[in-house]
Amino acid sequence: MERTANHTKAAASIPCNTTRVRNFWMRYYLCSTTLDAETFARAVRAHWGIENRLHWVLDVVFHDDLTRLRSGNGPQNMAIIRHIAMNLVRMPADKQSLKVRRKRANLDPDYLERLIRQSNTLT
Template sequence: MDAMGCQKAIVQQLVDEGAGYIIGVKNNQPTLAQAVQGLLEQAPARADGRTWHEHSETDKGHGRIETRRCVVCHDLSAIAPVLQDWPGVRSVVLVQSTRQPVRSGRFGPRSTEQAPEPSWRYYISSEVLDAQTFNATIRAHWAIENNCHWVLDVNYREDACLIRRDHGPHNMATLRRIAQNQIKLDASKGSQKTKRKRMGWSDDYLQGLFGLMPGSVSHAQISSDG
């Protein structure tokens, strides 16, 4: 869960329902963010594998080399007063990412002269996991988020939307995701962008996709007819 979900009431609800969590920490909770950052800055040079864990991995692709270093601390006694209002926290996590752009060369990829782009992300978690597992779990979450955002921006121009007032942004985001989910159910040929346009061109296709007409065709029928 990203930093927007870093609210005491949300964390309490997750604990009450017996759910685990990994939640991003940013300056929307300044006291918590300062405490977590301060503790993780005290990480020893070598993790002991008990209260401190560390793991690094490097990937190449999409025109860059990315290194992700994950540091985890399970001994939270030093920040216990701050965490008393945050139920269930058993670990704090740092993920440091560094991206180095590369370019293709005759003898393989070469680093560019552009400086690496470092970033730091902090998390609280109810789980007691090692750094490698945290690293993989957080990366998987962001892969899903990035893919979803890319589709919504390209097909629905979400970032260019000028709706800002009241519940408008939330309502429009919900409608986009409903439309996107329905389009995914249609297995007929054609890109998602084409199917979105078809929803605007054909009332029969739109109503059939949402099951709004009596005797409307199923998704399997849409697939075979399309």
């Protein structure tokens, strides 16, 4: 970790197990404030927590990367709708995956209505 006047620069070696040989990826981080190593590590983990909890779900469950909306207000409007749908699908306290809940809401109008109304009897 290197500190300059008002910035922190850091590099992290991340293990990658895509092959039999253990490889490492280098990730570089910049921060506009001076942080100690422990605080900087927490900030990086928090960033990846958001990436894994939000963006991964949007990509895998809602196929966000396949959307064809590219201009006008469409992309922003659909992003809001996807976030609302993701929050609704996350609400039930059952053991079903988000993909299963989304599919069930698509196939079962009563389940979809209970999701939207947030009824306690979602099973």
